[in-house]
Amino acid sequence: MNLDLKGKTAIVCGATQGIGLASAVELALLSANVTLVARNEEKLREALETLDSSAGQLHRYFVADFSDHEQVKEAVENYLRLCPDVHILVNNTGGPSGGPIIEAETEQFLKTFQMHVINNQFLVQSVVPSMKNAGYGRIVNIISTSVKQPIVGLGVSHTIRGAVASWGKTLSLEIAQYGITVNNVLPGYTETARLDAVLGMRAKSQNKSPEEVAREMEAGIPIRRFTKAEETGAAVAFLCSPAAASINGVNLPVDGGRTESM
Template identity: 65%
Template sequence: MNLDLTDKTALVCGSTQGIGRATAIELALLGATVVLVARNEETLKKTLTELNTGKGQVHRYIVADFSQPGAVAKAIAEYLAVFPEMHILINNTGGPAGGPLIDAKADEFVQTFHNHLLNNQTLVQAVVPAMKQAGYGRIVNIISTSVKQPIVGLGVSNTIRGAVAQWAKTLSLEIARFGITVNNVLPGYTQTGRLEAVLAMRSKTSGKSKAEVAIQMESEIPTGRFVTPEEVAAAVAFLCTPAAASINGINVPVDGGKTGSL
């Protein structure tokens, strides 16, 4: 099985923490040159030192704030003008604050749409020409199991992530003939800052402690525990390899079996 990403370059968004960071580390271990993208330069520099360079890679980073799509487009364009090679794109952006859908304000939808779908579109338009030229491209969007089963209390996130999944499926049909695949990885309850926020929200609404909420949530997972960022990263990395060339346009839950739908 060919899992070698030597001579491949990967742009990894939200790559200084959680799933994004774990993905960057995994891709570097497989031989890829990694370009980190996040808004905090100090954490970018720190993460850069954690990436494997066993295949002679020179990893880099881009400072960009995903709440400002125009600034993201400018930063990526400036990078590609100097380093035009790109084979892998990992779209990964933190989700919006939770809460009932009925209480959500219009600007929450607009901002989340900008942060997720429009930024994804901007990045794809920037890197696909290089992927076409190389005859190799992997686009993996880290979304959520809410694509298959909406999560109570995350109304805005459920709505926009569903739109991202439809966008990705459509894109997968358009560009596969160029050797470019598009897939979505759907993390379940994963040990990240996002999970901590969900635990705090549910603790507040239920009156239970965070520890009690965590135990209840883990009991709903067939494997009996939360997912680790490294487990999600492993699925993402596999989809980026030559071995996954015919896997295209799918949603892959990494959730310990919790999602009720097929």
């Protein structure tokens, strides 16, 4: 099985923690050059030090706050002027705060749409030309199992992540002819700061401890535990490899079997 990414360059968004960082670590282990993107430069520098470089990889980072599209645009354009060859793009952006969808303000939807759909669209338009030239491209969107099975209390996130899933599927049909695949990874309950926030929110609303809520949630997962971030990162890295060349346009749950739909 050919998993070798030596000579390939990956941009990983939201890469200082959680699934983004785990994906970057796994890509580096497959010998890719990895560029980390996030809004906190200090954390980016720390994350950069965790990446394997035993195959002579050159890892970089650039700062971008995905709540500010113009800043993202400027940062990406500056980066590509220096490093124009990109073969892998991992779109990964944190979701909005939770709460009943009926109580969500219109501005929440607009802001989240821009953070996810608009920024993803700009990033793809920026890197696809170099992928076409190379005859190799991998675009992976980190979304959520909520596009298949909604999670109570995260309505705004579901709405926008569903839009990302549809956008990714459409894109996969248009650019596969150039050797570029587009896939959506759907994490379930994963051991990240996002899960901690969900546990806290549910504990407060149910008047329970976070530990009690966690036990109840784990009981509903066939493997009886939360997914580790590195397990999701491994799935991302595989989809970016040469071995996954014919996997295109799929929604891949990484959730321990929790999602009940096919």
